[in-house]
Amino acid sequence: MATIHIESKKEDIADIVLMPGDPNRALYIANKYLKKKKLVNSVRGMTAYTGKYQDKLITIFPSGMGCPSIGIYSYELFNNYGVKTIIRLGSCGSYQEDVKLNDVILVDKSCSQSSFAKIQNKTNSDEVEASISLNDKIYNVARKMGVDIKRGNIYCTDVFYEQDNNYRQKVIDYNALGVEMETFALFHNAKVLNKDATALLTVTDLFYDDAFLSSDERERKLNTMIEIALNSIIS
Numbered sequence: 592m593a594t595i596h597i598e599s600k601k602e603d604i605a606d607i608v609l610m611p612g613d614p615n616r617a618l619y620i621a622n623k624y625l626k627k628k629k630l631v632n633s634v635r636g637m638t639a640y641t642g643k644y645q646d647k648l649i650t651i652f653p654s655g656m657g658c659p660s661i662g663i664y665s666y667e668l669f670n671n672y673g674v675k676t677i678i679r680l681g682s683c684g685s686y687q688e689d690v691k692l693n694d695v696i697l698v699d700k701s702c703s704q705s706s707f708a709k710i711q712n713k714t715n716s717d718e719v720e721a722s723i724s725l726n727d728k729i730y731n732v733a734r735k736m737g738v739d740i741k742r743g744n745i746y747c748t749d750v751f752y753e754q755d756n757n758y759r760q761k762v763i764d765y766n767a768l769g770v771e772m773e774t775f776a777l778f779h780n781a782k783v784l785n786k787d788a789t790a791l792l793t794v795t796d797l798f799y800d801d802a803f804l805s806s807d808e809r810e811r812k813l814n815t816m817i818e819i820a821l822n823s824i825i826s
Contacts, residue, residue: 594667596634603631604672605641605650607824609817610665611680612773614638614653615810620680620817621651637664647825654679658707658749658776665777669784676725676787678820679777682809683745683769684796686759690768691794692802695816696741697729698790701774702765703747708779718765719778721789729789729823736822738815743768745792747775758798769794791816 593599611617614637621628625642631650632639639652652668654661661679668674683696690696700720708714726742733740746767748758758770774790781788793813795804804812 594671596637596663597632597667597672598634599631599639599672601672603629603641604652604668604674605648606673606675607647608650608652608668608674608677609680609820610652610654610661610677610777612654612656612661612682613810616680616813617651617653619811624817624821625649625651644821645825649821649824654773654777657772658703658705658747661773662707662711662776662780665780665788666784669780669786674786677777677781678725678788679773679790679792680813680816680820681771681773681790681792682795682813683771683792684798685769685794686762686798687768688799690741690797692797692804693815694741694794695733695738695819696743696745696768696792696794697726697733698745698774698792699726699742700744701747701778701790702744702767703749703775705747705749705775707776711779712783714779719775719782721778722781722787725787725789728826729791729819732823732826733819736819738819740819741768745774745790746770748772791820
């Protein structure tokens with residue numbers, strides 16, 4: 592069952608996957624939350640783990656950065672390994688002054704100028720929705736946990752360092768709460784393959800205030816987002 596990017600046996604991958612971008616964050620989540628965790632992939636340093644959270648089998652699989660990377664891993668997990676649901680656990684930046692550091696955003700729609708969908712199956716839309724039913728569940732779980740979660744659009748870019756620095760206008764155009772680099776490909780793959788996908792994002796950069804979390808905080812201090820996802824899986 593191994594692919595050219597994933598060495599796992601099919602039975603080693605759960606049907607629900609939490610997908611941080613950073614392999615170090617995947618290890619952190621596995622160590623902190625999973626019982627009887629097992630390393631199930633290490634190809635290209637993308638260390639993935641499967642274990643139990645309150646008796647629910649879950650795989651933590653990193654995506655790397657950008658639509659091409661998450662596009663590969665999410666497609667193979669959905670198509671080759673029978674994964675039913677992927678929840679991205681990521682970081683984002685924001686230009687919105689009512690959005691603060693460490694706020695958690697639940698993404699309803701990813702908007703992008705990426706060519707990923709057009710090349711993948713000739714889809715010309717620049718917007719793709721997350722799973723509505725999955726988002727409703729996650730939103731309700733977050734509220735029960737007492738988290739004032741934000742819910743809305745995100746702008747997904749292929750280019751981190753744009754020469755024209757036009758992110759702010761794109762955020763306005765798409766009515767987006769923030770900017771990140773992976774959701775568009777993940778949501779598109781889920782739609783094509785009739786699977787469920789969404790994203791929880793923690794705000795780690797405020798572009799209007801030049802404020803940001805450190806690399807250590809991005810790896811180890813995003814527990815609210817992680818626990819919302821875990822509690823949604825077992826609810």
